Amino acid sequence: MKTEHNNEHYVLDMRNIGKEYYGTRVLKDINIQLKPGEIHAILGENGAGKSTLMNVLFGMSVIHSTGGFEGEVFIDGEKVNINSPVEAMEKGIGMVHQEFMLIPGYSITENIKLNRETTNPGLLSRVAGKKLEILDMKSMNMDARKSLDKVGVGIEEWVKVAGLPVSFMQFVEIARELDKENLKVLVFDEPTAVLTESDADRLLETMRKIASEGIAILFITHRLDEVQRVADRITVLRDGQHVITKDTKDSNVNEMANLMVGREIKMTGESRDNEGSKNVKMRIRDFYVDMPGETVKGINLDIYEGEILGIGGLAGQGKIGLANGIMGLYKSEGNVELDGKKISLNNPEKSLKQGLAFVSEDRRGVGLLLDSSIELNTVITSMQIQGTFLKRYGVFTQRDNKKIREHALKMIKDLDIRCTGPSQITRRLSGGNQQKVCIARALTLNPKVLFVSEPTRGIDVGAKKLVLDTLVQLNKEYGMTIIMTSSELAELRMISNRIAIINEGKLEGILPPDASDVDFGLMMAGEYHKQKGEGVRADG
Amino acid sequence: MDKVKVYYNKFGLPRIIIISFLLFLLIAAVMLEIPISALISDALVRTGMNGILVLSMVPGILAGIGLNFGIPIGIVCGLLGGLMAIQLNLYGFTAILVAVLISLPLSLVAGYLYGLLLNRVKGSEMTIATYIGFSIVSLMSIGWLVLPFTSEEMRWPIGTGLRTTITLQGRFERILNQWGAFKIGDVVFPTGLILFMLFFCLLVWLFLRSRLGTSMIAAGDNPKFATASGINVNKMRIIGTMLSTVLSAVGIIVYSQSFGFIQLYQAPMFMSFAAVAAILIGGATIKKATISNVIIGAFLFQSVLVVSLPVANKILADVSSLAEIARIVISNGIILYALTQIGGGE
Numbered sequence: 001m002k003t004e005h006n007n008e009h010y011v012l013d014m015r016n017i018g019k020e021y022y023g024t025r026v027l028k029d030i031n032i033q034l035k036p037g038e039i040h041a042i043l044g045e046n047g048a049g050k051s052t053l054m055n056v057l058f059g060m061s062v063i064h065s066t067g068g069f070e071g072e073v074f075i076d077g078e079k080v081n082i083n084s085p086v087e088a089m090e091k092g093i094g095m096v097h098q099e100f101m102l103i104p105g106y107s108i109t110e111n112i113k114l115n116r117e118t119t120n121p122g123l124l125s126r127v128a129g130k131k132l133e134i135l136d137m138k139s140m141n142m143d144a145r146k147s148l149d150k151v152g153v154g155i156e157e158w159v160k161v162a163g164l165p166v167s168f169m170q171f172v173e174i175a176r177e178l179d180k181e182n183l184k185v186l187v188f189d190e191p192t193a194v195l196t197e198s199d200a201d202r203l204l205e206t207m208r209k210i211a212s213e214g215i216a217i218l219f220i221t222h223r224l225d226e227v228q229r230v231a232d233r234i235t236v237l238r239d240g241q242h243v244i245t246k247d248t249k250d251s252n253v254n255e256m257a258n259l260m261v262g263r264e265i266k267m268t269g270e271s272r273d274n275e276g277s278k279n280v281k282m283r284i285r286d287f288y289v290d291m292p293g294e295t296v297k298g299i300n301l302d303i304y305e306g307e308i309l310g311i312g313g314l315a316g317q318g319k320i321g322l323a324n325g326i327m328g329l330y331k332s333e334g335n336v337e338l339d340g341k342k343i344s345l346n347n348p349e350k351s352l353k354q355g356l357a358f359v360s361e362d363r364r365g366v367g368l369l370l371d372s373s374i375e376l377n378t379v380i381t382s383m384q385i386q387g388t389f390l391k392r393y394g395v396f397t398q399r400d401n402k403k404i405r406e407h408a409l410k411m412i413k414d415l416d417i418r419c420t421g422p423s424q425i426t427r428r429l430s431g432g433n434q435q436k437v438c439i440a441r442a443l444t445l446n447p448k449v450l451f452v453s454e455p456t457r458g459i460d461v462g463a464k465k466l467v468l469d470t471l472v473q474l475n476k477e478y479g480m481t482i483i484m485t486s487s488e489l490a491e492l493r494m495i496s497n498r499i500a501i502i503n504e505g506k507l508e509g510i511l512p513p514d515a516s517d518v519d520f521g522l523m524m525a526g527e528y529h530k531q532k533g534e535g536v537r538a539d540g
Numbered sequence: 541m542d543k544v545k546v547y548y549n550k551f552g553l554p555r556i557i558i559i560s561f562l563l564f565l566l567i568a569a570v571m572l573e574i575p576i577s578a579l580i581s582d583a584l585v586r587t588g589m590n591g592i593l594v595l596s597m598v599p600g601i602l603a604g605i606g607l608n609f610g611i612p613i614g615i616v617c618g619l620l621g622g623l624m625a626i627q628l629n630l631y632g633f634t635a636i637l638v639a640v641l642i643s644l645p646l647s648l649v650a651g652y653l654y655g656l657l658l659n660r661v662k663g664s665e666m667t668i669a670t671y672i673g674f675s676i677v678s679l680m681s682i683g684w685l686v687l688p689f690t691s692e693e694m695r696w697p698i699g700t701g702l703r704t705t706i707t708l709q710g711r712f713e714r715i716l717n718q719w720g721a722f723k724i725g726d727v728v729f730p731t732g733l734i735l736f737m738l739f740f741c742l743l744v745w746l747f748l749r750s751r752l753g754t755s756m757i758a759a760g761d762n763p764k765f766a767t768a769s770g771i772n773v774n775k776m777r778i779i780g781t782m783l784s785t786v787l788s789a790v791g792i793i794v795y796s797q798s799f800g801f802i803q804l805y806q807a808p809m810f811m812s813f814a815a816v817a818a819i820l821i822g823g824a825t826i827k828k829a830t831i832s833n834v835i836i837g838a839f840l841f842q843s844v845l846v847v848s849l850p851v852a853n854k855i856l857a858d859v860s861s862l863a864e865i866a867r868i869v870i871s872n873g874i875i876l877y878a879l880t881q882i883g884g885g886e
Contacts, residue, residue, distance in 0.1 A: 329768055349770030358768065366764045371828065372757075380758055381769040383751060390751055397751040 011036045011076060011216045012093075012185045018070035019052055019063065019240075026052050027069070027240045034185060034216040039207060041219045041231035041248070043260050045314070045489075045524070049240040050220050054187060058088045058095065075184065092184035094177035096191055100169045104162035109137070109144040111161055112176040118143070147175035150213075151206045167199035174206065186210065187218040192226060204230045222260075222314060224253045224525045236260055253531065257521025261489060281305040281481045282449055287334035289318070289325030296321040296332070297505030303449070303483060308475050310496030310513070311485040314524050318505040319485050320361055323451040327351050327358040329366075338449065352385045357447035359438045361454035361485070363431070367438040370427040374419055375408035377426050377437050382444040411440040415470060432463025439470060450474070453485040468495050489520055501528075551823075554877055558821055558840050558870075565847040572854040577726030579847050585717060586842035587835075588733035589798035590818065592740050593811065594838045596787035597819040599744070601829040603780020604760030604773075605658050607816045607875075610669035613654055614788030615808040616680045617647035622793055622802050623702070626711060627691050635712040636797060643789040651785030655778030666826075670812075677809045684804045706802040713800040733798060740790065741831045747783070756780055761827065788815075817841060817871035844870060 012034040019027040027049045034040050044050050055062055056069045059082035063069055073080055075091050082088050102111050118140050119125075119133035144157040153171045155164075161172065170191060177186055188207065192200040207230055211217050219231055227234060228248060236243040236259040243259055282303040289296035296318040303309050313319040325332035328348040336343045344350040360366035369377055379389045389404050390397045408422035415436045419429060426437055435455060442450055452471065456464040472495050474480045486492050492499050493513040501508045501523040508523045522528040548556070569579060593611065600608035621643030625635040654672065661668045685701035694706050707713070719732025747753045759766040759776035766773050792811075796802045819829060822837020848866045 327768065348767055349772075352770045360768060362764070365762075366768050369758060369761050369765055371761060376754075380754060384755055384758075385770050387751070396746075398746065399749050399751075399754060 009036070009077070010034060010074070012218075013074040013077075014053075014057065014071065015074070016071040017053065017056055017073075019049075019056060021066055025240060027056070028242075030071070030237065030242045031245070032218075032235055034218065036184075036214045036216055037211050038232045039211050039217045039219055039230050041221065041227040041234045042237060043222065043224075043227065043234055043256060044237035045222075045260055048237040048260075050237060052240075053237070054095070054189065054218075054220070057082070057093065057187070058085045059083045060085065089180065090182075092180070092182040093187070094180055094183050094185070095187040095189065096170070096173045096177060097189060100173055102161045102169055102172060105160065107158050107160050108148070108155070108172055108175075109141050109157045111172060112144045112147060112157075112179050113140045114176075116180070143179055144175070147179040148172075150178050150209070151175050152202070152209070167195050167202075170195060170199075170203065171206070174203075174210075178210065183215055185216045185218065187220070189220045190222075191219075192221065192223060200226070222525055224256050224522075224527055225530070227256065228253060253525075253527055254518050254522065257525060257527065258516075258518045259521075261517045261521040261524070279305040281339065283335075283337040284322075284326075285335040287322070287325065287332065287336060289321040289330050289332040291318075291321035291324050291330040294318050294321035294324070295505050296325055296502075298334075299502070299505075299507050301500060301507055303481060304497075305481055306475070306479045307497040308471065308482045308484060308495055310492035310499035311483060311502060312487070312489055312492050312499055312520075312524065313502035313508070315487060317503050319502040320453060321505075322502065323358060323453050323483065323485055324360075327356060327451065329358075329360075349385065352381065352445065355446075355448035357381075357442035357445045357450050359435075359442050359450070359452045359455060361457065363434055363438060363457075367441075368426045368434060371425055373423045373425055374412070374417065374429075374437055375404050375422040378408050378411055378440045378444055379404050381441055385445065388444075407444065408440075411443070415440055416466065430463070431459035432467060435459055435463070435467055436470070439467070443474070447480070449481045449483065451483050451485070454487060455484065456486070456488065456491060464491070471495060489524075554821060554874060555823060555836075555840070558844060558874075562840065562844050562847065565844065565851050568851045568855075569847055572851060574850045574854065575726070579850070581726075581728040581730075582846045583839065583843040584727075585730050585733065585798060586846055587839045588717070588730055588737050589795045590791075590814065590842055591737035591834065591838045592787055592791035592794050593815045594791075594818045594822075595737075595740055595744060595831075595834045596784045596791055597815055597824070598748075598829045598831070598834060599756070599780040599783035599787070601819075601824060601826060602748070602757045602760045603777050603784075604763065604827075605655075605665045605669070605777055605781055605784075606826045607666055607820075608669060608781070608784045608788075609666055609812045609816065610654060610658075610672045610676075611784065611788035611791075611812045611815060612673040612677050612808045613650050614647045614785035615792040615811055616676055617650055617785070618643045618789035618792035619680075619796075619802060619804065619808070620646060621789065622708075622796055623689060623694060623706075626694055626706070626708075626802075627689050629691070631711055632715055633712070636715070636793060639712075639793050640790055643793065644786060647786045647789035648782055651782035652778060654785060655781035658781055659774045659777055673812055674809065677806065681805045702804055704803065704805050704807075706804070708797060708800055708802065712797050714798060716794065717798055730798075733794070736794060740787065741834060744783075744787070745831050752779070791815075813871050813875065814841070814867070817874045820874050820877075841870070 010033045014030065014032045017027055017030040030053060032040070042050055057073070064083060073082065080091055082091060103114070118136040120136050122132070122134035125133040141157050148155065148157060151171045151174050153168065153175070155168060161169065177183060191203055195203060204226060207217055207219070221227060231248045233245060233247050234251060234256065235245040236256070238260065280302045284299055284301040287296060287299045293316055299322060311319045311322060321330065324330045326336055326343070328346050328351045332345050336345065338354055338356070343354055364370060382388045383390060389400050389407070391400045405422060411417065412419065412422060417433050417436045417440070419433060426434055429437065455467050455471070459467070468491060471482055471484065475482050484492065484496065496513050498510050499513055500510045501520070503524065503526040508526060509528055511519055511523065519528065522531055569576060596611055596614065597608055600606065621639035624642045625639040628638065630638055658665050658668065689695065689702060694702050696703055716732040716736050717730040721731050722729055748757065755766065755771045756776045756779055758769065759771050759773045760780065763773045766776070818837040818841040819833055820837065821841050822833035824833040824837070845867050
């Protein structure tokens with residue numbers, strides 16, 4: 001009898017996949033095996049490496065233009081070399097995208113059959129070649145109907161995509177993939193993110209149906225309950241590393257959450273003895289922000305005087321929207337009070353005048369005048385809002401260059417900004433030093449409350465620590481109330497007094513920094529209250 | 541070698557080409573025995589008379605509306621001021637002063653409305669501005685026919701409307717040029733004209749260093765940043781547009797007094813192109829401009845034009861329009877070059 005090494009046949013086998021971008025390792029030794037008809041979930045926080053892994057699988061140019069990847073990919077036991085998404089499609093790998101890739105003006109059939117049309121030779125094509133053959137709409141419609149029936153959508157195949165409800169578009173996408181004859185592996189990238197609950201249920205149902213026909217499914221999501229409902233096996237990625245692969249039935253939501261977040265947090269020992277007072281500095285009630293991709297849908301939150309409040313959550317859940325809304329950069333409504341005084345919303349000037357300052361997550365876009373000097377960047381907001389650093393001649397004003405220079409030199413020294421001098425333009429600074437200039441600008445305003453969004457995004461490890469230390473120092477020495485929004489839970493836990501987790505535009509809950517990984521994982525996945533059955537309180 | 545490279549990058553290819561071309565023309569002029577002193581005098585005068593028109597580009601660029609191809613709006617206001625001065629039968633400096641004072645409110649209002657319009661077409665300001673410029677020139681061509689000016693100096697002797705060119709002889713022709721003018725050898729230095737230009741440069745320079753000017757530059761440089769700093773970006777753009785329009789109105793008055801004629805109808809049509817080309821030659825981009833860009837640009841651009849005409853005439857006796865051809869080739873070429881540089885920053 002022939003002994004098979006693994007006793008099993010894998011339709012997709014990715015072995016020891018690794019990837020480096022410009023010296024930064026984003027994937028290391030990832031192994032994923034898919035059996036036919038299996039639903040395999042890939043779990044991980046933002047930045048865990050899920051997208052990069054999919055880019056490798058689909059041979060996206062971003063991988064190949066940056067030096068390729070390590071490891072091997074086998075399809076049906078055969079080693080393959082996928083260099084473009086088209087090749088991936090030919091090899092039988094399909095993807096249902098998070099954002100719909102459909103052409104609104106085309107009918108469902110046309111969308112499903114796009115670039116794979118069934119054609120008959122016609123008069124023109126005999127002269128001018130295959131490109132000009134006539135479409136066989138009848139057979140195309142039949143094929144489309146078949147695929148639509150498979151996903152269980154009763155909609156007519158000749159209807160135009162424009163104006164279809166979101167869920168239908170999702171199903172059309174799936175039908176398009178199913179229509180590809182040799183489909184072996186289908187990737188679902190956060191498919192339920194835009195669906196209502198009942199539609200999501202139907203989608204999961206459809207996934208099971210597809211799998212039962214022998215197609216393997218890779219299911220990328222961060223909704224743990226869905227994973228538990230449909231997935232056969234799960235693979236958890238964290239910081240580009242393969243954490244574990246196991247059968248879903250041997251795991252539970254708590255463990256998944258733990259595995260997803262879990263990392264050794266080095267608490268800076270003494271950091272959190274200063275608990276902040278219990279005086280409410282800022283009161284946020286029924287707060288809505290219309291920021292594309294980061295919508296806030298009704299947050300109630302109290303911020304205490306002299307604390308560092310961390311705001312965490314997954315990308316797109318609204319954590320970024322909170323600070324941007326309060327500062328008036330995106331349209332917002334609700335009730336925000338500072339020291340009992342109402343803050344006028346939708347007016348950046350008034351927000352600044354009332355003693356708020358903001359270090360934006362978009363450092364190069366919003367945070368800096370890239371072609372202006374460090375000194376001008378440092379003082380300009382204060383000059384506008386408080387009229388400082390000016391010499392006055394009646395109604396006329398002139399910049400007070402001497403004062404500006406003095407102040408900039410002080411900031412450069414205090415924050416340890418590495419530069420050739422205060423007149424260097426900020427474009428030439430490194431990310432960390434640019435961030436410090438942004439902080440210097442906010443500090444020049446002498447704010448009562450400082451909002452800092454993603455302060456360590458895109459800067460190297462050493463600079464990260466310096467930026468975080470600066471925030472702690474400001475908080476300790478000047479008692480400044482700081483609200484730090486970050487995607488990196490680890491750094492929130494390092495310096496915050498309390499951490500508020502935002503999920504789906506609402507406050508999911510507030511945790512102390514030393515709460516367990518499980519709790520953080522559950523909250524970020526929006527499962528905390530389903531699991532623990534507690535209500536959300538504004539005061540945490 | 542590295543130093544040369546840095547210097548080269550800082551100076552920029554277009555300027556090096558233009559300066560080389562100018563030197564080539566000057567050598568040719570010397571060899572053809574064209575009196576250099578006359579050329580230099582001419583270049584100075586033309587720098588001074590175009591300087592403020594070139595300067596009018598600065599607030600537009602810095603406020604973020606890009607190259608203001610719409611300065612014919614301001615030019616028309618300035619022309620109206622000049623015409624009013626004649627209508628009121630004024631002479632000398634009074635005439636210039638009154639012309640400026642009359643054009644001021646007109647250009648402020650026109651600039652405000654124009655600014656409102658530009659705020660609605662963010663991203664394609666320059667295209668819109670070009671057509672606004674053309675439209676206003678055409679509209680005013682009707683205006684010149686129907687406006688109720690009665691001075692015999694300005695009206696056609698027969699028929700209705702104003703003449704295409706109205707002489708300023710005896711009114712305020714060249715009075716700035718001649719004020720305090722002195723000679724160095726055979727070169728005449730137009731003191732008043734140059735001082736007047738420098739005075740306006742100084743005003744703009746001071747404005748740019750004020751709080752309002754600083755906000756305007758921030759709004760033009762990075763609107764998102766400006767908004768986050770509590771600056772009203774739309775307001776700043778309107779202020780920049782108004783300033784640009786006012787400066788172009790003053791600019792055309794200075795231009796006309798030096799030229800000796802007020803030119804109506806189609807004359808202002810392409811004036812923005814010369815101003816745009818000059819500031820770009822001076823080293824400005826569509827995002828950044830300084831006063832030194834204005835002065836260097838105006839001088840280089842006008843010098844090339846001044847020198848190329850007699851040289852061309854000597855070499856090719858019959859092609860007297862070569863200077864005009866050179867002007868069109870250089871100005872459109874340099875504008876084209878600048879527009880290809882958009883967004884090459886990062």
